[in-house]
Amino acid sequence: MISADTLNALKTALGPKGWSTDPHELGPHTRDWRGRWQGETPILLKPSSTEEVASVVKICAAARIAITTQGGNTGLVGGSIPQGEVLLSLARMNAVREVDIANDSLTVEAGCILEAIQNLAADHNRLFPLSLGSQGSATIGGLISTNAGGVHVLRYGMMRDLVLGIEAVLPDGRIWNGLRGLRKDNSGYDLKQLLIGAEGTLGIITAATLKLFPRPAEMTVAFAGIPSPAAAVELLGIAKAASGGTLSALELIPRNALEMVIEHIPGSRDPLAAPHPWYALLEIGAGRIGEGRTAMEAALEAGLERGLVEDAVIAESEAQALALWQLREPIAEAEKAHGKAAKHDVSIPVSKIAAFIEEGTALAGAKVDGAEVIAFGHVGDGNVHFNVARKTAGAGEDFVAACLPATEAIYDLVQKYGGSIAAEHGVGTLKAADLAARRPLEVELMTAIKSALDPQGIMNPRVLIPAR
Ligand SMILES: Cc1cc2nc3c(=O)[nH]c(=O)nc-3n(C[C@H](O)[C@H](O)[C@H](O)COP(=O)(O)OP(=O)(O)OC[C@H]3O[C@@H](n4cnc5c(N)ncnc54)[C@H](O)[C@@H]3O)c2cc1C
Incomplete structure (x- = not known):
């Protein structure tokens, strides 16, 4: 509980523009992007300089008051949502x-x-x-x-x-x-x-x-219909070799994710004539004009010859390239419009992605009635967003709760394949207990580092390291 004296000291340190307790202003800061966590805070602090941040941290440290730090609040693991802590936003520090x-x-x-x-x-x-x-x-x-x-x-x-x-x-x-x-x-x-x-x-x-x-001289973007995740991994090797290190992206997209995007994101359409079970979006950023296109054509032709590519289109303009990316980037937004889902941001050695997706899909199907797996992501670096959604739209938190046994089984599978249960979104509060259970020594060492730097435990308590 924060005292009136501490609150006043924080307000004085930042001046009238530097804080808010207005529920309308606090609203978007206390709810996460997916709408999974609803938090609360006694005050939103909005420092405008490093010195102001230092002043309020000193006040909080003296009063043993915990702080949750927030940037854009787009985090997907609950780390930026306060549960009673003072909320400190860096939004005004944008010089x-x-x-x-x-x-x-x-x-x-x-x-x-x-x-x-x-x-x-x-x-x-x-x-x-x-x-x-x-x-x-x-x-x-x-x-x-x-x-x-x-x-x-x-x-x-x-x-x-x-x-x-x-x-x-x-x-x-x-x-x-x-x-x-x-x-x-x-x-x-x-x-x-x-x-x-x-x-x-x-x-x-x-x-x-x-x-x-x-800056690359040009970006060459292609969208290919492919038969399987295994084909995407093979195509990755071919595209890397063809592009001489200038391949900057290879994204895997399943048909169900593409359909969700087309349904929920205005202006999106299937760029290929017929449906395919999977897609790969490739981007090459070559240093000289023409080189990227030549490399992309060579990679796709080799893919066609080996049965790894069923059909493909190469963007002819920047606008077309953007339109192809618009089939990949808003997948999270389209999923959100479809309903709540159990999301697993995991990484697997690239060589084992196909086996992981196959086994994981069977596991999820066996554990959750009416479930559909949407597995997409950054295949080039082994990052799979392995999401278990409900086939019918409009699922709520009860569906996510029903997926918990599937989550455990998926994390076991990740471990079996030598992967990580937290690939790029972080651990937050969502995965803190899972991480501690699966990597106890690493979390023990992290706890020792945390205790050395933050002996009072006031910085983002509950995040990354589970509360004791
Ligand atoms: C549509 C969508 C797509 C996304 N795609 C990706 C993706 O492809 N790859 C990816 O990695 N992530 C992705 N994310 C997740 C998210 O955008 C990232 O985690 C991002 O780094 C969060 O930045 P933020 O400023 O919003 O931080 P917040 O959400 O505000 O905070 C995230 C964490 O960082 C801490 N924090 C914030 N600012 C500071 C600071 N100045 N000092 C100390 N701690 C701080 C917070 O306490 C919290 O623990 C996506 C999210 C959305 C909504």
């Missing part, structure tokens, strides 16, 4: 601090929206390659804290690979300035990597220095 083109880096505040950063990089003829369905709302701080992935991990890696430096406010309110734009810095433990993927449990990220890349 660009430095553009250093010779160093291929940008230094920006944590509340910057991903799409704005992609555009800023493009304005300087550079690429910031992170790309995902929530890029219009997700923030740099949230993306770093969840070590976000998305569609370009195959070529550029996850957020962990895209961050050169970090500035953070530690759980006692001290500011750590690790904003170094260095590619080589062997000076002991890599503290920034500790904060990346920590889901706000070790401190509040206030700014970051991000890596930029050369």
